[in-house]
Amino acid sequence: MPVYLDHNAATPLDPRVLDSMLPYLMTHHGNPSSVHRFGRATRAALDRAREQVAALVNARPSQVIFTSGGTEANNFAIKGTTAVDVTGCVAIGATEHPSVTEPAVSLKEAGWRVMVLPVDRTGRLPSSVAESFRGSRPALVSVMWANNETGVIQNIAALAAEARASDALFHTDAVQAAGKIELDFAASGVHLMSLSAHKMNGPKGVGALIVDAAVELKPLLRGGGQEKDKRSGTENVAGIVGFGAAADLAKARMTDYGTRVSRLRQRLESELSALGGVEIFGAAAERLPNTVCFGTAGVDGETLLLRLDRGGIAVSSGSACASQHREPSPVLRAMDIEPELALSAVRVSLGHDSTEQDIDTFVAALASQLAQLRRMTGRAVG
Amino acid sequence: MKKPIYLDYSATTPVDPRVAEKMCKYLTLDGEFGNPASRSHPFGWHAEEAVEEARAQVAALIGADPKEIVWTSGATESDNLAIKGVANFYGKKGRHIVTCKTEHKAVLDTCRQLERDGYEVTYLDPEPNGLLDLEKLKSAIRPDTILVSVMHVNNEIGVIQDIAAIGTLTRERGVLFHTDAAQSAGKVPIDVNATNVDLMSLSAHKIYGPKGIGALYVRRKPRVRLEAQMHGGGHERGMRSGTLPTHQCVGMGEAFRLAKAEMGGEIGRIRMLRNRLLNALKGMPEVYVNGDLENRTAGNLNMSFNFVEGESLIMALKDIAVSSGSACTSASLEPSYVLRALGRNDELAHSSIRFTIGRFTTQEEIDYAAALVKEKVAKLRELSPLWEMHQEGVDLSKVQWAAH
Numbered sequence: 001m002p003v004y005l006d007h008n009a010a011t012p013l014d015p016r017v018l019d020s021m022l023p024y025l026m027t028h029h030g031n032p033s034s035v036h037r038f039g040r041a042t043r044a045a046l047d048r049a050r051e052q053v054a055a056l057v058n059a060r061p062s063q064v065i066f067t068s069g070g071t072e073a074n075n076f077a078i079k080g081t082t083a084v085d086v087t088g089c090v091a092i093g094a095t096e097h098p099s100v101t102e103p104a105v106s107l108k109e110a111g112w113r114v115m116v117l118p119v120d121r122t123g124r125l126p127s128s129v130a131e132s133f134r135g136s137r138p139a140l141v142s143v144m145w146a147n148n149e150t151g152v153i154q155n156i157a158a159l160a161a162e163a164r165a166s167d168a169l170f171h172t173d174a175v176q177a178a179g180k181i182e183l184d185f186a187a188s189g190v191h192l193m194s195l196s197a198h199k200m201n202g203p204k205g206v207g208a209l210i211v212d213a214a215v216e217l218k219p220l221l222r223g224g225g226q227e228k229d230k231r232s233g234t235e236n237v238a239g240i241v242g243f244g245a246a247a248d249l250a251k252a253r254m255t256d257y258g259t260r261v262s263r264l265r266q267r268l269e270s271e272l273s274a275l276g277g278v279e280i281f282g283a284a285a286e287r288l289p290n291t292v293c294f295g296t297a298g299v300d301g302e303t304l305l306l307r308l309d310r311g312g313i314a315v316s317s318g319s320a321c322a323s324q325h326r327e328p329s330p331v332l333r334a335m336d337i338e339p340e341l342a343l344s345a346v347r348v349s350l351g352h353d354s355t356e357q358d359i360d361t362f363v364a365a366l367a368s369q370l371a372q373l374r375r376m377t378g379r380a381v382g
Numbered sequence: 383m384k385k386p387i388y389l390d391y392s393a394t395t396p397v398d399p400r401v402a403e404k405m406c407k408y409l410t411l412d413g414e415f416g417n418p419a420s421r422s423h424p425f426g427w428h429a430e431e432a433v434e435e436a437r438a439q440v441a442a443l444i445g446a447d448p449k450e451i452v453w454t455s456g457a458t459e460s461d462n463l464a465i466k467g468v469a470n471f472y473g474k475k476g477r478h479i480v481t482c483k484t485e486h487k488a489v490l491d492t493c494r495q496l497e498r499d500g501y502e503v504t505y506l507d508p509e510p511n512g513l514l515d516l517e518k519l520k521s522a523i524r525p526d527t528i529l530v531s532v533m534h535v536n537n538e539i540g541v542i543q544d545i546a547a548i549g550t551l552t553r554e555r556g557v558l559f560h561t562d563a564a565q566s567a568g569k570v571p572i573d574v575n576a577t578n579v580d581l582m583s584l585s586a587h588k589i590y591g592p593k594g595i596g597a598l599y600v601r602r603k604p605r606v607r608l609e610a611q612m613h614g615g616g617h618e619r620g621m622r623s624g625t626l627p628t629h630q631c632v633g634m635g636e637a638f639r640l641a642k643a644e645m646g647g648e649i650g651r652i653r654m655l656r657n658r659l660l661n662a663l664k665g666m667p668e669v670y671v672n673g674d675l676e677n678r679t680a681g682n683l684n685m686s687f688n689f690v691e692g693e694s695l696i697m698a699l700k701d702i703a704v705s706s707g708s709a710c711t712s713a714s715l716e717p718s719y720v721l722r723a724l725g726r727n728d729e730l731a732h733s734s735i736r737f738t739i740g741r742f743t744t745q746e747e748i749d750y751a752a753a754l755v756k757e758k759v760a761k762l763r764e765l766s767p768l769w770e771m772h773q774e775g776v777d778l779s780k781v782q783w784a785a786h
Contacts, residue, residue: 013410018409026399029396033393034393034394034705035705036390036703036704069625071612071623098623103613103614204630205455221458221459224486234456235593236456236630238592238593239594
């Protein structure tokens with residue numbers, strides 16, 4: 001049985017989530033906009049799912065706009081709050097996902113300025129970042145709640161408060177954080193928050209943008225007027241129902257998940273440190289309990305990855321979206337990690353059902369591969 | 383026979399059990415859940431293989447190359463991507479777009495947004511039968527026109543536009559041609575290379591696939607360029623970023639494969655059922671078919687029942703699930719803009735019912751529906767003072783209604 005340790009890339013669908021979805025693939029097929037009984041049944045299912053997703057992040061159901069995933073939610077947040085006919089400044093964190101950086105960069109064509117907020121060596125935005133808000137007066141600030149590669153968690157409440165103090169809107173990509181740590185939209189001061197179902201044992205192809213009613217948001221998709229005219233398109237009923245079920249499950253087991261994976265991660269990190277020559281990126285920062293991103297000097301991460309895979313272990317280096325590229329991760333470079341070390345990076349991301357055996361198997365395989373690779377390098381040098 | 387009887391296939395279709403079964407394989411725990419963009423392990427590879435097989439199946443239904451298929455979250459997104467994508471990319475070449483008043487809102491509202499952004503849009507009137515007069519289209523095209531968008535089959539009245547002729551015209555004039563084929567794919571044979579279509583929007587849930595997945599056909603020869611509307615990890619050759627939902631792509635692929643295999647036989651059966659319903663109803667006085675009957679998709683029947691109030695009729699017909707106006711706009715009580723564009727007055731537009739027949743419709747259901755409609759229309763007319771006046775020979779258009 002292969003060992004799967006790449007939960008930040010994709011998570012297996014929980015069987016209970018599948019069970020919740022099946023009736024909406026098999027029997028209840030109505031278009032939620034139809035006035036007849038078939039439509040009313042699926043409309044009711046959507047409403048329930050909306051409540052479940054809202055509950056996960058302590059938002060109101062009316063603040064939930066369903067999308068086709070985290071990428072769309074991020075695009076929506078950034079393009080929906082930056083008007084075409086005026087220009088200004090958008091500030092984004094230095095370690096954002098491409099689905100935040102690319103839409104921001106696309107605004108440059110329309111005359112917008114994009115300010116990148118640097119992180120320190122631990123991967124966090126320093127408190128001094130508030131000065132740049134006061135100086136540049138961005139219309140929108142976007143900083144992810146937790147990073148997909150390193151797991152580093154930002155001080156979102158503080159950043160949101162600073163953004164508000166400078167009359168900026170604050171958006172956070174919470175795709176990796178949701179379902180792993182408690183998120184409180186209401187208390188956080190955040191204006192917009194992106195979520196994705198497939199990062200929390202839900203189906204791919206569905207996500208949400210949580211938005212404060214006070215935010216003026218221009219729709220990205222226009223048409224039949226669904227989601228209160230904010231996001232048109234016939235709703236992915238089965239997917240949304242699955243998202244609701246996944247959110248519900250995540251909320252119920254959040255504390256248990258935190259305790260379990262933290263303990264496993266602890267085990268992993270002590271075993272890694274016993275190996276020697278391993279540096280854990282962002283170790284000094286608060287991180288998601290399931291994520292460890294580390295480098296090993298003198299070893300190529302991609303090669304290590306492929307060898308581990310041949311041994312039946314799935315992990316990753318860099319984010320999934322960028323698996324085709326061979327440049328050092330921009331996230332790690334932003335943390336001032338040397339390019340060679342960054343290229344050796346491996347990310348292990350645990351799931352709620354990962355086991356001690358998974359950890360031990362991984363470490364044993366890693367130790368073996370490191371020994372072999374170092375011997376080979378040694379030979380090449382000598 | 384279970385009630386309500388479903389006769390609203392154009393609003394959405396049930397997922398074919400064969401499609402659902404295939405999708406489940408990619409939703410369960412046997413290792414098929416990997417992210418298709420994860421190149422480094424088999425979990426990712428299997429997912430990628432399945433998605434590419436599905437892409438080829440979608441392409442095959444319309445005679446396209448798999449490389450010309452871009453996955454989206456549905457036809458609404460495909461329409462938005464096609465129109466805004468072309469407008470943004472070719473904006474320096476020209477800023478004029480031509481479309482038709484009977485398009486789906488996903489096309490019309492996207493055009494309205496472009497108008498606010500400084501583009502000019504010409505909205506052509508169809509003929510009373512719903513079809514576009516090609517001479518009118520020809521005259522509407524200007525040197526600064528960059529796009530024509532005309533849907534293949536209309537969702538409300540089912541009429542089929544001559545996209546081959548439109549494509550010939552647009553190619554001659556150097557203008558890109560987009561067609562919303564959400565209602566036609568799998569119901570009417572399509573060959574993109576026989577029709578000079580440059581962009582085509584496709585939907586899964588209109589053809590027994592799941593909701594929340596669609597595609598946009600983007601021609602490569604000659605190459606059509608688009609400005610992406612969803613930016614991010616660079617998926618779909620940079621045209622549409624976002625993790626691909628494997629099970630959804632597989633579902634759409636399977637639905638399209640089945641449609642290609644079964645369309646021939648199915649169309650005949652469905653047309654027979656539709657005609658049976660039509661023949662049962664057309665004998666009633668003061669009923670009108672909306673849209674051309676000849677150039678019409680086999681499963682659509684849209685009729686107006688004069689002197690009957692639309693909402694009351696829908697409520698009286700609660701044993702059959704049908705619609706009046708398109709599903710997307712059923713929340714509002716405005717008369718269908720499509721029927722208004724055909725020249726129908728408000729009353730006839732309001733009293734219209736759209737029946738759409740599909741793969742699982744039986745003759746028994748059709749006969750039941752016909753009997754029910756005849757009964758309820760007669761009953762409602764009995765209660766209608768307007769019907770009484772009409773029967774007495776009063777010309778209602780000449781009556782001076784007093785306000786009070």
